[in-house]
Amino acid sequence: MSILINENTKVICQGITGNAGTFHTRGCRDYGTQMVGGVTPGKGGQDVDGIPVFNTVGDAVAATGANATMIFVPAAYTADAILEAIDAGIQVIAAITEGVPVLDMVRVYEIVRERDVALIGPNCPGLITPGECKIGIMPGYIHNKGSVGVMSRSGTLTYEAVWQTSNEGLGQSTCVGLGGDPIVGTSFIDLLKLYEVDEQTESILMIGEIGGTAEEEAAAYVAEHVTKPVAAFIAGRTAPPGKRMGHAGAIISGGKGTAAEKVKALEAVGIEVAVSPADMGAAVVRAIAKKA
Amino acid sequence: MKIHEFQAKELFQKAGVTVLRHMVARTKEEAAAAYDELGTPLAVVKAQIHAGGRGKGTIVEVPDQHGVQLVQSREEAAQVAANLLGNTLVTIQTGVEGKVVNQVLIEEGCDIARELYLGIVLDRAVQQPVLMCSTEGGVEIEKVAEETPELIHKEHFDPSYGLQSYQVRKLCQKLGIEGASVRIADRFMKALCRLYVNSDCSLVEINPLVVTSEGDIIALDAKVSFDSNAMYRQKEIAEYRDLSEEEAMEVRAAEAGLSYIKLDGNIACLVNGAGLAMSTMDIIKLHGASPANFLDVGGGADKDQVTEAFRILLSDPNVEAVLVNIFGGIARCSTIANAIVAASQEIGFEIPLVVRLEGTEVEEGRRILEESDVDIITATDLTDAATKVVAAISG
Numbered sequence: 054m055s056i057l058i059n060e061n062t063k064v065i066c067q068g069i070t071g072n073a074g075t076f077h078t079r080g081c082r083d084y085g086t087q088m089v090g091g092v093t094p095g096k097g098g099q100d101v102d103g104i105p106v107f108n109t110v111g112d113a114v115a116a117t118g119a120n121a122t123m124i125f126v127p128a129a130y131t132a133d134a135i136l137e138a139i140d141a142g143i144q145v146i147a148a149i150t151e152g153v154p155v156l157d158m159v160r161v162y163e164i165v166r167e168r169d170v171a172l173i174g175p176n177c178p179g180l181i182t183p184g185e186c187k188i189g190i191m192p193g194y195i196h197n198k199g200s201v202g203v204m205s206r207s208g209t210l211t212y213e214a215v216w217q218t219s220n221e222g223l224g225q226s227t228c229v230g231l232g233g234d235p236i237v238g239t240s241f242i243d244l245l246k247l248y249e250v251d252e253q254t255e256s257i258l259m260i261g262e263i264g265g266t267a268e269e270e271a272a273a274y275v276a277e278h279v280t281k282p283v284a285a286f287i288a289g290r291t292a293p294p295g296k297r298m299g300h301a302g303a304i305i306s307g308g309k310g311t312a313a314e315k316v317k318a319l320e321a322v323g324i325e326v327a328v329s330p331a332d333m334g335a336a337v338v339r340a341i342a343k344k345a
Numbered sequence: 346m347k348i349h350e351f352q353a354k355e356l357f358q359k360a361g362v363t364v365l366r367h368m369v370a371r372t373k374e375e376a377a378a379a380y381d382e383l384g385t386p387l388a389v390v391k392a393q394i395h396a397g398g399r400g401k402g403t404i405v406e407v408p409d410q411h412g413v414q415l416v417q418s419r420e421e422a423a424q425v426a427a428n429l430l431g432n433t434l435v436t437i438q439t440g441v442e443g444k445v446v447n448q449v450l451i452e453e454g455c456d457i458a459r460e461l462y463l464g465i466v467l468d469r470a471v472q473q474p475v476l477m478c479s480t481e482g483g484v485e486i487e488k489v490a491e492e493t494p495e496l497i498h499k500e501h502f503d504p505s506y507g508l509q510s511y512q513v514r515k516l517c518q519k520l521g522i523e524g525a526s527v528r529i530a531d532r533f534m535k536a537l538c539r540l541y542v543n544s545d546c547s548l549v550e551i552n553p554l555v556v557t558s559e560g561d562i563i564a565l566d567a568k569v570s571f572d573s574n575a576m577y578r579q580k581e582i583a584e585y586r587d588l589s590e591e592e593a594m595e596v597r598a599a600e601a602g603l604s605y606i607k608l609d610g611n612i613a614c615l616v617n618g619a620g621l622a623m624s625t626m627d628i629i630k631l632h633g634a635s636p637a638n639f640l641d642v643g644g645g646a647d648k649d650q651v652t653e654a655f656r657i658l659l660s661d662p663n664v665e666a667v668l669v670n671i672f673g674g675i676a677r678c679s680t681i682a683n684a685i686v687a688a689s690q691e692i693g694f695e696i697p698l699v700v701r702l703e704g705t706e707v708e709e710g711r712r713i714l715e716e717s718d719v720d721i722i723t724a725t726d727l728t729d730a731a732t733k734v735v736a737a738i739s740g
Contacts, residue, residue, distance in 0.1 A: 129577060154545055154575035155467060159504055162472045178674070190644070192674045192705045207620020208644075209672045212704060213727070216672070233619060235469050262620055265469040288623040291608075291630045292639070295438070299604040299619025299641040301574060302469070307487045312627075329631050330624035331727035 055182040055227045056202070056247040056254070057145050057171055058121060062186045065113045065143075066091045067134045068125035069101050077125065077149075077190050078104060084193040086186045089117035110141040121145040123179060123188045131175055132157035135238075139170055146238070147188045148174035155301070158236040165238055172238025176300070178208040178230035189230065191215075199224015201337055202248035204241055205260035206231050206267070206302070210288060210330065214260055217334025226254040233300025235264070241271035249279050256282040258337050259324075261315055263289035264303045268315040276322035282340035285319050286327040287312045346571045347395040348585040351450045353567035356582075360540040362533060364564050367452035369393070376426030377419040379451040387454030389415050390425045392434050394444040395590040397568065402436030404428060405443055412436065412446075415454070422451060447589065455563060460553035461520055462486050462497075463534070465541045473501040474541060476508060476534060478516050482553035508538040526560040533562050544582055545575030594657050601653040603642055610635025611665045612734055613658040615651070617642050617676045625670045625727075632731040634738060637664045644675035651684030655692055666697040668734040670727070671704070678702040678710030689719040697722060697737035701730035 064081065068074040069091025078101060082088040090105050090113045097108035107113040110122065122143050126134045131150045138146045153175045165172050173180055179189015183196035195212055197219045205211040211230050218225060229244055231237050241259055248254045257279070261268040268287060275283050290312040292298050294305040305311050319326050325343060327336035354364045368379035380388055392399050392412040399412030410428040426449050435443035460482035468475040479497045481489045490497055498519045500512040513531045517523070522530050541549050550568040557563060576583045588596055598605030604619065612629050616622035619641045626636035638661070642654055658667060671681045685700065701724040702710045714721055722737065724730035 128574060152574045154578075155547070155572050156474075156504055156542060156545055156575070159467070159473060163503065163505070190675050195704065205620070207618060209616075209618025209674060210620030210624055212672045212674055213621060213624070216703065235467055236472050260620070262623060267469075270470065286624075288620045288627065291626045291636060292623055293606070293608065296606050296639075298606065298623050298639055301572075303619060303623070307490070329728065330621075330628055331731075 054251055054253050055185065056244070056251050057180060057227060057229070058182050058186040058188060060185040062121050062145070063087050063089045063117060063119045064121045064123065064186070064188055065089060065110070065117065065119040066123050066125060067110065067138065069093055069104070069106055070096050070099070071125055074125035075101055077123070080190070080193070081123070081187050084187040086188065089119050110137045110143065114141045114143065119143065121188060122147070124148040124150060126150060128152035128154070132161050135161050135172060136164060139164060139168055144170055145188070146170065146172045147177065147179040148172065148238070149177060149179055149190060151176040153234065155235050158234065162236060162238065171243070173229060174232040174237060176234045177232030177237070178211060180227060180229040182227045183225050191228070191230070195219060196228065197224035200226060200253065200255035202226050202244070202251070202254040202257045203228040203260070204231060204244045204257070205229070206233055206262050206300070207260060207288060210260055213330060214258055214286070214333045218258065218337055221334040221338055223337060226251060233302050235302040241267055242274045245271060245274055245279055249281060254281065256284070256337055256341050258333060259283065259285040260333070261285065261287045262300070262303050263287070263292050263298065263305050263312050264310040266310070269318040272318040272322045272324060275324060282325070282337070282344040284325040284327065284333070284336040284340040286330060286333045286336065287315045288330065346573050346576060346586055347590070348569055349393045349395065349448070349587065350391065350567050351393055351448070352585045353569040354564070356540060356544065356569060357564055357567055361536045362540065362564055363562060364567065365452050365455055367450055369448050369450055370426055371430065371448050373423040373427040373430065376449060376451055377423040380416065380419045380422035383451065383453045385453040387415060387417055388422060389413065389452050389454065390422060390429070391450045391452065392429045392446040393448045393450055394434055394439070394446060395587070396436050396438040396444060398436035398438050399434065402434050402439070405433040405435060407432065444590065455555065456558045457555050458558045459556040461556065462489070463537070463551045463554045465537060465546070465549040467547065468501060471501055474504060474538070475499050475501045476516070476538060478520055480520055486552060502538055504542045507542065508535050522556065524560065526556065526562060529560070529562050545572045545579055546570065547572045594660065598640070598654070598657050601650055603640060603650060603654050603657070605657055606639040607661065608636050608638050609663065610637045611663050611738060613637045613661065613664040613667045614670065615640050615642060615654050615658060615667065616670045617644065617646065617672065621670065621672055625668065628727055628731045629668065629734065632735045634735045637661055642676070646676055646684070647680065648684040648687050651681060652688040652691055655688045659692065664696065665738045666699065666734050667694070668730055669698065669700040670730060671702050673702070673704030673706060673710070677706040678704060679706040679713060682710035682713035686713060686717040686719055694720070697734070699724055699730055699734040699737060701725070701727065
C-alpha cells in the first residue's frame with residue numbers, strides 16, 4: 054500500500070484550462086495518473102487532450118467519480134476552489150498555487166479540521182506514490198517505488214532528497230510536499246500517523262526548514278507514537294533572522310523558529326538528523342541501521 | 346510588508362484605536378512648527394524608520410543623539426529633528442549599516458500611569474490569530490517571553506467572528522485593568538483585532554500600550570506589518586510602501602520575479618526553489634565559507650530572469666565565486682544551461698563559476714555547457730559543488 058493516493062485514485066484539475074493547469078495535467082496523465090477531468094467555470098463541455106472540462110467540481114465528481122484534485126487557480130481564488138472541492142466530497146486536495154493570503158487559509162482551515170479531508174498545501178509541489186499516481190508538479194522519473202515515506206516543506210529540496218534515497222536503493226512509498234506557507238492543510242504529524250500504519254513505508258524522511266514549530270511538534274509526536282526509523286534535515290541553518298527566505302513560512306521571528314532549536318528537538322528524541330543537505334539519503338540508511 | 350509608525354497610527358485612527366495627537370516633519374522648521382501646533386509643553390520626537398529599538402539606537406553622525414527624545418521647547422524640537430533628519434540611525438534591528446531617517450514624528454506628551462504590551466500575530470501552531478498582552482510593557486517582549494512566559498496572556502480568535510468581550514474581560518483581569526477602563530479596553534482591543542483581519546496584517550504591536558491616570562488607554566507606539574500575498578486586495582495599504590527602506594537589490598530582484606536576500610559572505614548562489622536555496626547556503630557554510638546571498642530563481646525561470654539574477658549577484662563587490670545549483674523539476678536544466686551561456690556572453694564572468702545540474706533534461710543541459718566556450722567548473726552533486734566552489738576562492 055501507500056498513503057493518501059494509489060493507482061485507483063481518480064484525479065481532476067481545478068484550473069485545467071490555464072497554462073500551468075494544462076501543462077501539469079498532461080504531465081500527471083503521462084506519468085500514469087488517472088486524470089479523469091478538469092474544472093474551469095464557464096468552460097464546461099470543452100476538453101483538454103480529450104480530458105473533459107466541467108463547470109463545477111460537483112459536476113466533475115458526478116460524471117467521473119473523482120476523489121482527488123489538484124488546484125492551479127490564481128491565489129485570489131484558491132480558498133474558494135478548496136472549499137468547493139471539500140463541498141463536492143473530494144478527499145485529497147493538493148493546492149499547488151503559491152501566494153494565497155494567510156487569513157484565507159485560517160478560514161479554510163476552520164472547515165478542513167471539521168471534515169475528513171486531506172488538504173496538501175498551498176504553495177506545494179503536490180504528492181506522489183511512485184509508479185501509481187502523481188498529483189502535482191514534481192519530476193516523476195526521479196522517483197522509485199520503495200519504502201521511504203518522504204514529507205517536506207520544500208519543493209526542489211524534496212527532489213534532492215528523493216534522488217538521494219533512490220540512489221541509496223531505497224525508493225519511496227509516498228512523497229508529500231506540505232508547502233512553504235505559514236498555515237498548511239496537512240502537517241508532519243498528520244502524515245506520521247499515516248506512515249506509521251502503512252505497510253509499504255518502512256522508514257520516514259522529514260525535511261523541515263526554519264520558521265514555526267512544526268518540526269518540534271513532529272519530534273514530540275515521534276517520541277510517543279512512531280516506531281519506524283525517522284531521519285530529518287532542516288534547511289536554513291545560515292538564514293538571517295527577520296528575513297523571509299522565499300517561502301512565506303520560512304522566517305525566524307522574535308528569535309524563534311531557528312534551525313538550531315529544531316535540530317535539538319529532533320535529536321533529543323533520537324531522530325537521525327542530516328547535517329548536510331547532501332547527507333539526507335545516508336541519514337535514512339543510518340536511521341534504519343539504528344533501529345535494526 | 347512593513348510601514349512606518351506614523352502610517353500605522355493613521356490606520357489606528359481610522360480604525361477607532363486611540364493614539365495621541367501627532368504630526369510628521371521632514372525638516373527642522375516643520376518640526377518646530379509641529380511643536381507649536383501641538384501646544385503641549387512636553388512633546389516627543391521620534392525617528393521614522395522600519396526597525397525597532399529606536400529609543401536605544403544612536404545616530405552615526407551625532408553619536409549622543411538617540412532615535413527617540415523628549416523635548417520641551419520649539420528650539421529643542423528643531424534641534425533634535427536636525428540631528429535625526431538625513432542622518433543614519435543604528436539600532437539592534439538595523440544592522441551596523443543603519444537606516445537613514447527621512448522623517449520624524451512629533452507627538453504630544455501624556456500622563457502615563459502604567460505601561461503594558463499588546464501584540465497580534467498569527468499563531469501557526471493553532472492556525473488562528475492570537476492577541477497577546479502583558480503587564481511588562483516598554484521592554485523587549487522577546488525577553489519577557491523567554492524569561493517569564495507566564496506574564497504573557499493570550500487569547501486566540503476566529504477571524505470571521507473577531508475577538509469577544511469575555512476574552513477582553515479575561516485579559517483585563519490579568520492586566521489589572523478595572524472599572525470604566527474595561528469598557529475602553531473592549532472597544533480598543535476589538536478594533537485592533539478587526540484591523541488585523543480587515544487589513545490582512547501579519548503583525549500589530551503596541552509597546553508600550555499606555556493606561557493614563559484618567560484610565561484612558563492609548564497606543565503610544567504602533568508597529569504594523571502586512572501579508573505581502575494579500576496586497577492585491579489592500580490597494581490603500583500598498584500605497585504606504587516605502588522603497589527607500591528596502592534593500593535596493595532585493596526590490597530589483599522582486600521586480601524580475603526572483604527572491605533575493607543579500608548576506609555578507611563571498612560565495613554567491615543561484616538556485617531553484619527556496620528550500621534548496623537555503624540548503625545551498627548551509628552547505629557552503631559547512632565547507633568553511635560564507636554565502637553572499639539567498640537567491641531562488643523559481644520554477645519558471647527563463648533566460649532574461651537568469652541573466653538578471655547573475656547581474657544582481659555580480660553587483661555585490663564581496664562576491665568571489667558563484668555556485669549555480671539547479672534541481673530541474675518544472676525548470677529544465679537545458680533552459681538554465683542556455684541562460685548561463687547567454688548571461689556569460691552578455692555580462693562576462695571574471696570569477697569562478699561552479700555549476701551543478703540535476704533533474705529534468707540534465708543530459709541536454711550538461712551538453713550545452715560543455716559545448717559552449719564558457720569557463721565552467723562542473724560538479725556532480727551537492728558536496729562536490731560546495732567543495733569545488735570553496736576551493737575556487739581559496740586557490
